[in-house]
Amino acid sequence: MPHDKQYTVAVVGATGAVGREALHMLEARQFPAREVRALASARSRGSLLPFRGGDLEVQELSAQAFEGVDYAIFSAGATRSKEFAPRAVEAGAVVIDNSSAYRMDPEVPLVIPEVNSGDLKKHRGIIANPNCCAAILATALWPLHAEAGLTRLAVSTYQSASGAGAQAMAELEDQVRQYVAGEAIDAEVFPYQIAFNLFSHNTPVGADGLNVEEAKVIEEMRKLFHAPNLKLSVTCIRVPVLRAHSESVVMEFERPLSEARAREILAASPGIRVIDDREHNHFPMPLEATGQLDVLIGRLREDPVFENGLAAFIAGDQLLKGAAWNAVQIAEELVKLDRLRSDTGATEAANPSLGV
Amino acid sequence: MPHDKQYTVAVVGATGAVGREALHMLEARQFPAREVRALASARSRGSLLPFRGGDLEVQELSAQAFEGVDYAIFSAGATRSKEFAPRAVEAGAVVIDNSSAYRMDPEVPLVIPEVNSGDLKKHRGIIANPNCCAAILATALWPLHAEAGLTRLAVSTYQSASGAGAQAMAELEDQVRQYVAGEAIDAEVFPYQIAFNLFSHNTPVGADGLNVEEAKVIEEMRKLFHAPNLKLSVTCIRVPVLRAHSESVVMEFERPLSEARAREILAASPGIRVIDDREHNHFPMPLEATGQLDVLIGRLREDPVFENGLAAFIAGDQLLKGAAWNAVQIAEELVKLDRLRSDTGATEAANPSLGV
Numbered sequence: 001m002p003h004d005k006q007y008t009v010a011v012v013g014a015t016g017a018v019g020r021e022a023l024h025m026l027e028a029r030q031f032p033a034r035e036v037r038a039l040a041s042a043r044s045r046g047s048l049l050p051f052r053g054g055d056l057e058v059q060e061l062s063a064q065a066f067e068g069v070d071y072a073i074f075s076a077g078a079t080r081s082k083e084f085a086p087r088a089v090e091a092g093a094v095v096i097d098n099s100s101a102y103r104m105d106p107e108v109p110l111v112i113p114e115v116n117s118g119d120l121k122k123h124r125g126i127i128a129n130p131n132c133c134a135a136i137l138a139t140a141l142w143p144l145h146a147e148a149g150l151t152r153l154a155v156s157t158y159q160s161a162s163g164a165g166a167q168a169m170a171e172l173e174d175q176v177r178q179y180v181a182g183e184a185i186d187a188e189v190f191p192y193q194i195a196f197n198l199f200s201h202n203t204p205v206g207a208d209g210l211n212v213e214e215a216k217v218i219e220e221m222r223k224l225f226h227a228p229n230l231k232l233s234v235t236c237i238r239v240p241v242l243r244a245h246s247e248s249v250v251m252e253f254e255r256p257l258s259e260a261r262a263r264e265i266l267a268a269s270p271g272i273r274v275i276d277d278r279e280h281n282h283f284p285m286p287l288e289a290t291g292q293l294d295v296l297i298g299r300l301r302e303d304p305v306f307e308n309g310l311a312a313f314i315a316g317d318q319l320l321k322g323a324a325w326n327a328v329q330i331a332e333e334l335v336k337l338d339r340l341r342s343d344t345g346a347t348e349a350a351n352p353s354l355g356v
Numbered sequence: 357m358p359h360d361k362q363y364t365v366a367v368v369g370a371t372g373a374v375g376r377e378a379l380h381m382l383e384a385r386q387f388p389a390r391e392v393r394a395l396a397s398a399r400s401r402g403s404l405l406p407f408r409g410g411d412l413e414v415q416e417l418s419a420q421a422f423e424g425v426d427y428a429i430f431s432a433g434a435t436r437s438k439e440f441a442p443r444a445v446e447a448g449a450v451v452i453d454n455s456s457a458y459r460m461d462p463e464v465p466l467v468i469p470e471v472n473s474g475d476l477k478k479h480r481g482i483i484a485n486p487n488c489c490a491a492i493l494a495t496a497l498w499p500l501h502a503e504a505g506l507t508r509l510a511v512s513t514y515q516s517a518s519g520a521g522a523q524a525m526a527e528l529e530d531q532v533r534q535y536v537a538g539e540a541i542d543a544e545v546f547p548y549q550i551a552f553n554l555f556s557h558n559t560p561v562g563a564d565g566l567n568v569e570e571a572k573v574i575e576e577m578r579k580l581f582h583a584p585n586l587k588l589s590v591t592c593i594r595v596p597v598l599r600a601h602s603e604s605v606v607m608e609f610e611r612p613l614s615e616a617r618a619r620e621i622l623a624a625s626p627g628i629r630v631i632d633d634r635e636h637n638h639f640p641m642p643l644e645a646t647g648q649l650d651v652l653i654g655r656l657r658e659d660p661v662f663e664n665g666l667a668a669f670i671a672g673d674q675l676l677k678g679a680a681w682n683a684v685q686i687a688e689e690l691v692k693l694d695r696l697r698s699d700t701g702a703t704e705a706a707n708p709s710l711g712v
Contacts, residue, residue, distance in 0.1 A: 154661050156512035156604035158554055158593065172552075180536045196528075196598050197643040198514055200655055200669060205634040209615065209657025209667075233661035235604040235669060237514065240596050242552050248512035248591040248604075259565065278561040287553040299556055301565025305510050305589035311565075313556060313591060 005342065006034035007335065010069045010093065012061055012084065013076030014038035014049055017166040018098055021324035022073050027052055029328060032335060039065050040076070066091035071334060073327045074098055089125035094334060096127050096327045103128040103220055110223050113329045114271040115142045120333055127330055132322030133157055133213065133236065134220035137247055139321060140297045140314045143269040144262055145225055149254030152306060154233040155217065155247050159201065160286060161194060162243035162318045168194075169242055194240050201236035211236060244286035245322060246315040252306035259302050262310055266297055271321070276300055284315035292317055293325050361698065362390035363691065366425045366449065368417055368440065369432030370394035370405055373522040374454055377680035378429050383408055385684060388691060395421050396432070422447035427690060429683045430454055445481035450690060452483050452683045459484040459576055466579050469685045470627040471498045476689055483686055488678030489513055489569065489592065490576035493603055495677060496653045496670045499625040500618055501581055505610030508662060510589040511573065511603055515557065516642060517550060518599035518674045524550075525598055550596050557592035567592060600642035601678060602671040608662035615656050618666055622653055627677070632656055640671035648673055649681050 013019040038056040048055035066088040081101040102108040109119035175195035203212035214234040276298035284296035295316035303309035369375040394412040404411035422444040437457040458464040465475035531551035559568035570590040632654035640652035651672035659665035
């Protein structure tokens, strides 16, 4: 039967780096949207964002702006999400929240469609999109976990500027321009020069020595994998790359997992592309991950530091699988569930005897 | 007694990135050199290198060039070292070799003065300088190993362009210039664009999945620490940084080692500077390690992935502690040993009764 039901979608934080990519993904995926509403703070009101060959005029974020909205993708930070996500839900929308506001709320499913789409069904209006590092990591490692049972995981990240927003990406480009021109280098968005440098992720560090980013990756991986006892070591480092994150991982599994079997499983899994060409020294790189929906994984090899150990190197577009694409994927899953429900309803109406 | 003995020092590969730093270190440390001979390939013959306010004229590398040389610092690649180091030894020089040619030769000591200066005494003419990553790593971790017994070590590196030589550093700068000018980006020295990108170290990958750089770090760490059973996981990644390497490490120790005790030990150890300011998010960065003789270590925290686990982040100047400075330090140690011998000789001569 034809699925002509169309939805109204709001993108909150539409002018930001993730918001723009969300609009782009809705368009590229031909999301069944009768209307897309671009919402942002008052200072962006009236600015135009390209969409489907025309322009969307940015409207100011307010509780009223959610009237008639089916799905609201929030990418405007945790404070905005805390204030407006409940209002969007009250107005009848399902919220897909890119911020950290609700990720660890036990009432809120944290979802990567390739990993735990089943959790979607339990939502009560809000669905959380994982932290970018966790999203890329979980997507790449889930098929291996499903096969052999991940028990320990040590991760060191190579995180791009985009994770800190469009201004941070511009700062990296500006600093490089200043370097070439022989000018003094300004650091305003980041606490330190990012061009030709790298530093520990600039989120507050707790008493356990972990910064907020690392703590997020640890708790979100456990929630996504339904693996509360997974042992994780995470070190988050910002590098002078524009928009894709890379991660060096060493894994320990409950059961033996050969390098060949791991490669085979990953090659057959959705959302993943294996790039593991030893002969030509071709492995995942952020430049090749940029603009890709798939997460890249390679450098697969058995590793002696753990029992049943395996090492790998991962790269994924921070703005896509790490944020906007995963959010739009969740919206696509919600559409599927909604259509499945209306299909079932339609069948019952057309065939009342089945309803007995 | 006065130590006025002066030495003749040859720097082989004097026009390269490491050779230039070796000359700079000999000058800055006021190495007791009566003569410094700058040697390089024929095409550099006659070019001038600044030294002690004047210029050294580059001479062509040949067996004859080692006549009268006491110490020869080789930084011209493994092929040159294999050809000329034995000739330098025949001519009476002690060779300090920066290449990988002799590092794993059981007859050749592999030395970091802060770690295993005792091994120096066993040399038979050639002393090997470790791989840059291994040098920085071993310097930073040795005091912890001495205290608590390192058993497992997982390392992910963030290696600068300088490790691939002066041309690679220039390529990174050129690519950034091309990016700013909106031109196409050329990659000639590296197989892939390095500006705004990163990639697995471009050395051949073996059947075990390790590239040559990773294999070097593993075997050299075991040799430096006299720890043949140390389990290591090493992933070497090239990043768009000019000249200092960083390393993210997770360590397992035989005996418990608290974060506080580790910090205390490191702070009291030579060649190391602890930068671990959680409040101001100030930790080791390659830009701050550049030009420093000390290796920087921070992000110290107990880590749950290992028993008695500890994590840290390290940065060190690849051209200095990773190469030229360690080589000049070895030469300084050799001078100390030589002076000790002549002191003892002198004492014995002056006090013959002690000789009985």
